[in-house]
Amino acid sequence: MFNFPKDLYCDVRIERTFKTNITYENGILTQNKEGSYCGGFVRIYDGDKWYYSSVTDDKKIQDKIDELSSIAIKNKYIYKNPSVEKFQVNIYDELKFKENGTKNISNKDKVEYIKSFIPVFNGYPEVVSWNVNYIDRYVLKEFYSSKGTRIKYDNNVFGPVINFTLKDRKEFFNHRWQKQVNSLKENEGDKKEFSLAVEEGINFIKNGRLVEPGEYTVVLAPVAAGIFAHESFGHKSEADFMIGDEGMRAEWQIGKKVGSNILSIVDWGDIQGGGYTPFDDEGNRCTKTYLIKEGKLSGRLHDAETAAIFEDKATGNGRAINFEFEPIPRMTNTYIESGDKTFDELISDIKDGIYIKDIRRGSGMSTFTLAPTICYRIRNGKIAEPLKVAIATGTVFETLNLIDGLSNKVDIVSFLHSGCGKMEQFPLPVGFGGPYVRVKKLSIR
Amino acid sequence: MKKELLKINNKEVAIQIVNSEVKSIRNKDITTVGARVYDKGLIGVAGQYGDKNIEALYKKAEDNLKLNIKYPCEITKDVQVDFKSKPINKNKSEIMKEIEELFKELNSPLNDLGFVASGDIKILNEDRSLTNDENLNFYMSKQSIEIGILLKEKGSPDIFDTAYVFEGEKFNKDEARNGIINMCKAHKNKVEFQVSKGEKIRCIIPQNEGTQRFFEKELNGEKIGRGASFFSNKFGKKLFDDKVTLYCSNLFEEHGVPFDMEGTLNKGEENAFITNGVLNNGYTDKKTAYKYNLKATGNAFGKFNEVPSLEADNLALKKGDKTLVELIDGKPAIFIIMASGGDFTSDGVFGAPVQCAYLFDGEKLIGKIPEISIRSNIYDMFGKDFVGVPKEGFKGFGIDMLAVMDMEIS
Numbered sequence: 020m021f022n023f024p025k026d027l028y029c030d031v032r033i034e035r036t037f038k039t040n041i042t043y044e045n046g047i048l049t050q051n052k053e054g055s056y057c058g059g060f061v062r063i064y065d066g067d068k069w070y071y072s073s074v075t076d077d078k079k080i081q082d083k084i085d086e087l088s089s090i091a092i093k094n095k096y097i098y099k100n101p102s103v104e105k106f107q108v109n110i111y112d113e114l115k116f117k118e119n120g121t122k123n124i125s126n127k128d129k130v131e132y133i134k135s136f137i138p139v140f141n142g143y144p145e146v147v148s149w150n151v152n153y154i155d156r157y158v159l160k161e162f163y164s165s166k167g168t169r170i171k172y173d174n175n176v177f178g179p180v181i182n183f184t185l186k187d188r189k190e191f192f193n194h195r196w197q198k199q200v201n202s203l204k205e206n207e208g209d210k211k212e213f214s215l216a217v218e219e220g221i222n223f224i225k226n227g228r229l230v231e232p233g234e235y236t237v238v239l240a241p242v243a244a245g246i247f248a249h250e251s252f253g254h255k256s257e258a259d260f261m262i263g264d265e266g267m268r269a270e271w272q273i274g275k276k277v278g279s280n281i282l283s284i285v286d287w288g289d290i291q292g293g294g295y296t297p298f299d300d301e302g303n304r305c306t307k308t309y310l311i312k313e314g315k316l317s318g319r320l321h322d323a324e325t326a327a328i329f330e331d332k333a334t335g336n337g338r339a340i341n342f343e344f345e346p347i348p349r350m351t352n353t354y355i356e357s358g359d360k361t362f363d364e365l366i367s368d369i370k371d372g373i374y375i376k377d378i379r380r381g382s383g384m385s386t387f388t389l390a391p392t393i394c395y396r397i398r399n400g401k402i403a404e405p406l407k408v409a410i411a412t413g414t415v416f417e418t419l420n421l422i423d424g425l426s427n428k429v430d431i432v433s434f435l436h437s438g439c440g441k442m443e444q445f446p447l448p449v450g451f452g453g454p455y456v457r458v459k460k461l462s463i464r
Numbered sequence: 465m466k467k468e469l470l471k472i473n474n475k476e477v478a479i480q481i482v483n484s485e486v487k488s489i490r491n492k493d494i495t496t497v498g499a500r501v502y503d504k505g506l507i508g509v510a511g512q513y514g515d516k517n518i519e520a521l522y523k524k525a526e527d528n529l530k531l532n533i534k535y536p537c538e539i540t541k542d543v544q545v546d547f548k549s550k551p552i553n554k555n556k557s558e559i560m561k562e563i564e565e566l567f568k569e570l571n572s573p574l575n576d577l578g579f580v581a582s583g584d585i586k587i588l589n590e591d592r593s594l595t596n597d598e599n600l601n602f603y604m605s606k607q608s609i610e611i612g613i614l615l616k617e618k619g620s621p622d623i624f625d626t627a628y629v630f631e632g633e634k635f636n637k638d639e640a641r642n643g644i645i646n647m648c649k650a651h652k653n654k655v656e657f658q659v660s661k662g663e664k665i666r667c668i669i670p671q672n673e674g675t676q677r678f679f680e681k682e683l684n685g686e687k688i689g690r691g692a693s694f695f696s697n698k699f700g701k702k703l704f705d706d707k708v709t710l711y712c713s714n715l716f717e718e719h720g721v722p723f724d725m726e727g728t729l730n731k732g733e734e735n736a737f738i739t740n741g742v743l744n745n746g747y748t749d750k751k752t753a754y755k756y757n758l759k760a761t762g763n764a765f766g767k768f769n770e771v772p773s774l775e776a777d778n779l780a781l782k783k784g785d786k787t788l789v790e791l792i793d794g795k796p797a798i799f800i801i802m803a804s805g806g807d808f809t810s811d812g813v814f815g816a817p818v819q820c821a822y823l824f825d826g827e828k829l830i831g832k833i834p835e836i837s838i839r840s841n842i843y844d845m846f847g848k849d850f851v852g853v854p855k856e857g858f859k860g861f862g863i864d865m866l867a868v869m870d871m872e873i874s
Contacts, residue, residue, distance in 0.1 A: 040770070045690060049751075051531040052770050056513055069480075069488035075495075075513035126531070148692035184692040191694055192810045193681070224810075250805075254623050263483035263580035266619035343492060345480075382805025384622045384819040386835050390807040409815035410806060412837065416621070442583065442612065443478075464815055464839065464874075 021081055023165035024088035026095045028064040028103045030164035031080055032300055033057065034342045037122045039177075041133050041153040049150075053126060058342030059083075060300075065091040066100045073343045098166070101327035107303050108167045114159065116175035121155040124203060129153050132203040136179055139214045145221050147191075149183040154435045156448075160300075168302040174295045176448070177203075180436045181213060185224045192224040194392060197435055199292060223393055227405040230394070230463055236372035237411060237461040238365055238397065241430035243375045243389055245451030248284050249353045249439070250383035251415045253451075256286070256310045256318070257336070257348040257441070258325035268329070275316045278419035281358055284311040286320055288335055288351035293433025294450030296338060300346035305335035310353075311419070322348045340444045349441060352433075355453030358425025362455050365424045372397040373463055375411060388412045413461045424457035466539055467522055468596035470498040470725060471515060472768055475589040477556055479563050481613065484571050484581045486564055498768040499525040507535035511769020533771055537750040540727030541598040547723075549606040549716040553634045556587055559609065562637045569641055574615075577648045583613040583627075594727050602723045606716050609635045611862065615648060626651050626801055626820050626832075630862030632717070643860045647829060650822050655831035657798075657823070664870040666797035666851060667838060668788065668824060668858075671865040673800060674816060676779050678808040678842050679710060683737050685748035685763075686774060689756030694812060694842075695743060703843065704741040705850040709782035711736040712747060712763060718780045718865060725772040726750050728762035733782060735761050741847075747776045781867055784852040789826030791852045791868045798833060799824035799858070812842035818873075829860060838871040845869045 023029045035057050042050035056075070061083040063070045070087040074080055097103055116122075121129070133153035140146045155177035162170040180197040196216040198209055239247060254260075261267050288296030288305030296305050301323050309317040319329065322337030325348055337346035366374065377393040394406040413421075431452035438446030476492040498511040499521040508528035510521050554562070563585050574581055587609055594602040610631045614624035628644045659665060669675055678694075687693040695703075713720030714732035723729050726749055737744055748756075749764035752774055764772035784791075798821040806816020818836050822829040840849060849870040857864020 044686065048531075048533055049773065050771050051528075051533055052509070054511060054769050058513065068486065071488060071490035073490075073492050073494060148687050148690040184687065184690075186692060190811060191692065255621065257623070259482070259582075260616065260623040262582070264616060264618045264620075267621070270619060270621070343494065345488065345490060379807055380805065382817070382819075384802075384804075384835075386817055386819065388805030388817045390805065407809060407811075409809050409813055409839075410817070410837070412817055442614070464837065 020163055021084060024063070024084065026093040026097055027088055027091050028097050028100070028165055029084060029088070030062050030162065030302065031084070032060045032342065033077060033161040035159040037157040039121065039126070039129060039153065039155045041129055042150055043133065043137060044150040045148060046137070051126065051130065060339065060342045060345070061087060062345065063087040063091045064097070064103065066094045066097050067092065069345065071345050102324045105323035105326045105333045106164060106166050106168070106301060107333065109298060109302055109304055110169050111298060112171045114171065114173045116157060116173050120157045120173070120175040121177045122157050128203060129155070132206065133179060135206060136181060136210060136213060139210055139217065140183070143217050143221060145185045145187055145224065146183050146217065147186045149181065152180045152436070154178065154180055162298065162300070162302045164302050170298050170302055172297055176293050176433065176435060178435055179209070183217065183220070185220050187224040190224055192220055194220040199433060199435060219393060223405040227407045230373070230406045230408045232464045234460050235463050236369050237458045237463070238369070238372065238374045239456045239458065240374070240376045241452045241454060242432055243378045243391070244355050244453035244456040245353070245432065246378060246381040247387065247389060248355050248453060249350060249449070249451045250381040251387040252284055252310060252419070253286065253350045253353045254383065254441070256320050257350070258319040258321050258329055259348045262325065262328060271316060273316055273318070276314055277316050277416060278311050278314045279422045280314045281425055282311055282314050282419060282422050283309060283356040284353065285309055285356060286336070286350050286353045290352040290431060290450060292352065292431060292450045293435070293438070293448035294350070294352035296335065296351040299335040299337040300339045301337040303333045303335045303337065305351060306332070308334045320348050320350060322346055338447060340447045344444050347441065347444065349447055350439065350449050352431055352450035354429055354431050354451060355425065355456060357427050357429045357454040360424055360426050362426050365426055365455055365457050366397050366402070367400040369397045370399060373406060373408065374402060375408070383415060385415060386412055387415050387418065409464050411461050411463050413458070418458055418461065421459040422456055423459050426455035429454050465501060465503040465526070466597045468500040468502070468539060468594070468600070469518065470500070470768055471593045472496050473591045477560070477587045478584050479560060480584045481567060482582050484567055484574055486567060496768040497521060501525040501529060502535060502539055503529055505534055505536050507533050507771055509769060509771050535751065537754050539596055539598055540600045542600070543727070543729070544599070544601040545722070547604040549608065550633045552587065552607045552609060559587055559635050562635065566637050566641055570644060573645050574648065577652060578618045579648045580616045580618060581613050581644070582616070586610040594723065594725065596727070600727050602727060604722055608633055611640060613644060615644065615651070617651065628862060639859060643862060646860050650829035651832045653831035655823050655833055657833040657836070659873055661874065662872055664849065665873050666792055666795045666868060667871045668797060668799045668866055668868050669803070670800070670863050671781060671867055673803050674806055675814065675845065675867065678812060678814070679737070680776050680779060683746040683776065684774060685746045685752035685756065685758050688746040689752060689758065693746065694810070699743050699745060702742045704738055704846040705848070706740050707784055707852045708738050708741050708846050708850055709733065709736050710738040711780060711782070712761065712776050713778050713780035718778065720778045720780065724749070724762040724764040725766060726764040728760060728764065730762040735759070747774070749774045780865060781853045783855050785855055786852055787826065787856070788854045788858060788868070791854055792824070792826045797824050797826070798822065799829060799861070803838065808842065814841060814845060815839045836873045838873050840869070840871045845871065
């Protein structure tokens with residue numbers, strides 16, 4: 020397909036994207052955008068430096084290959100380079116959504132679908148402002164390398180994202196409900212779920228009490244547990260952060276105890292949804308990678324280069340947000356594995372604790388932080404009144420060891436409107452989740 | 465039927481640093497075009513990469529009129545303005561050569577101090593034009609250099625420990641080297657920092673570190689028009705300190721843009737949302753201003769292929785006339801480098817963890833303090849606890865949009 024240069028490694032990633040965004044804001048259609056774009060990213064490696072370029076016209080890819088080749092220094096041993104040796108040779112061609120993806124659904128049907136959520140607001144005078152969005156994203160990825168890899172796969176995610184502001188007396192509460200769906204045809208269940216989210220928000224604004232700051236036993240809902248796993252441990256497992264730090268590599272020996280015995284955290288690209296990545300953006304096949312298994316450090320997330328440096332297997336985690344960027348080690352779907360309790364069993368012996376049901380965002384360095392939206396007090400083993408919590412925070416490694424209960428079902432979600440950020444590359448679609456997770460002690464403010 | 469064309473060209477050379485060495489060079493030259501057609505109170509939009517076949521793009525935009533998106537406003541007429549930033553002080557090859565030299569020079573001191581550097585240096589050039597049938601011809605050209613270097617202390621469990629950032633049109637290798645080394649030296653000097661419960665400390669905070677997010681959310685014209693803003697019914701009142709003047713910047717050096725995507729001139733401080741502590745108005749695009757009879761402020765942004773929509777991501781606080789030393793006024797003070805993960809609650813309470821901060825005397829970073837949390841609320845942090853905006857930034861960090869406020873810490 021391409022005329023790859025001799026004595027240089029070269030690969031080409033092509034992305035064909037179709038996106039829709041329909042927005043109704045307070046009853047008025049304000050956005051209805053559908054667009055298809057093609058972009059390519061060319062990489063050349065000479066064993067010393069990488070040379071990258073983006074193109075928006077796939078007919079110019081060969082020109083870019085030739086242009087970058089002329090800058091790079093020929094290296095007849097390039098295929099013996101440890102990083103290049105980590106590039107697998109894969110042949111794959113499977114398009115799951117070519118015929119039944121959202122590209123083939125009419126704009127009219129999408130408009131009717133998203134409009135059907137609007138009447139839900141009618142029963143709730145507390146809703147003073149809202150916007151209702153339909154989002155879909157179809158991406159067909161092609162990858163070709165000078166080692167012989169030829170890959171073609173696609174992914175399609177879609178669903179509603181609804182933002183609304185509630186008012187009660189002088190108080191306001193901004194809330195969001197979103198869901199990645201599988202079909203635009205049957206949405207009665209989704210409308211019911213959305214209406215329950217509005218009612219929960221109303222209960223929160225009317226009855227929510229300001230939390231007394233302190234340390235509490237906390238139960239994290241799957242979305243909060245997933246963001247905790249992603250922010251607190253997932254990023255630390257991206258191996259590029261350890262390059263050049265021999266001390267840290269020694270400290271982070273596989274097998275080291277880092278969490279409680281019931282804790283396992285996994286990253287795996289072969290799960291449908293936003294983080295679906297059967298092959299990474301270097302053409303390597305995804306693997307199910309345990310970052311922590313039964314409390315012990317078990318793996319790291321690699322692109323080819325870090326796999327070579329660490330003398331590990333490439334894990335298929337070299338990802339880029341789009342055709343304008345180079346792949347770097349990133350997460351795909353990161354989740355905590357399930358335990359053996361029901362939700363009721365998990366909270367049954369908590370005398371005074373907090374249930375974090377939904378959160379706005381999280382972050383994680385040595386200390387991690389979750390910014391909750393909806394929280395409840397747990398009193399004598401039962402969910403009680405809603406609580407207003409600004410932040411929940413803890414030391415990452417202490418908290419990993421304080422996890423003492425997991426429910427028996429994993430829920431993995433991905434956000435349609437946003438994603439993961441790492442340095443300049445934001446937002447990358449990822450999935451995250453887990454079961455309900457009980458932590459013996461977290462600092463709540 | 466009226467036609468309008470938005471054209472954006474972004475050129476970029478990005479030099480990536482890994483393990484204190486240049487790893488890669490990335491070139492980008494991407495043009496995006498948005499065509500808009502206005503007819504009978506409706507707008508049709510279509511976008512594409514590349515600037516070929518513009519007539520076909522207009523045809524798509526015309527077809528999109530059938531989507532029935534209302535646009536009950538006049539398009540901007542009879543304005544022709546060119547805005548150009550100062551040119552970068554060196555050419556591309558000089559900068560690339562100096563970056564290679566910079567990291568060679570940093571290699572030994574960073575190694576001695578026990579740090580690893582990664583990140584990138586970008587040479588950026590953005591050209592943006594907005595033209596229409598009604599004699600609108602806006603053009604802006606912005607050149608800048610962005611440096612974002614993450615510094616990781618060897619053996620630290622964190623993905624990075626501190627960061628050196630810079631954005632401007634003047635690349636100075638010696639300043640960057642000294643800034644990075646001084647930051648690492650301060651980081652190695654771990655200082656005790658004892659405070660009693662509820663005590664406030666003077667904080668120097670980059671303006672993009674989340675403290676202005678509440679204004680971005682609650683000064684949205686649509687929310688104000690619906691009576692759904694925290695600030696509804698509070699306009700015209702003096703809610704904040706005299707030294708607080710907040711506006712959407714139109715200056716390149718404050719990351720502002722001189723005109724929005726509807727062709728409304730951004731008047732910056734002249735259209736301030738808060739002037740000397742008095743809450744004036746929120747931010748609007750043409751549609752929101754028309755719909756709710758609010759003042760138009762030129763805040764229509766969004767992607768090239770969309771109907772322009774309401775945004776305010778370049779909020780700036782007006783600089784004062786005091787230096788950082790004068791604002792610190794001899795009190796114990798911290799320079800916050802990173803406070804990620806915090807937020808405001810709906811009722812204006814602010815809380816954030818501070819992952820990286822240094823004891824600071826207004827001229828130099830003294831030593832790294834332990835991780836803390838900061839807490840305040842929108843009225844205190846921009847009211848009685850607001851100390852001021854320094855007249856110039858801190859050269860040792862590279863960012864000059866700072867605010868100084870007292871915060872409760874724990």
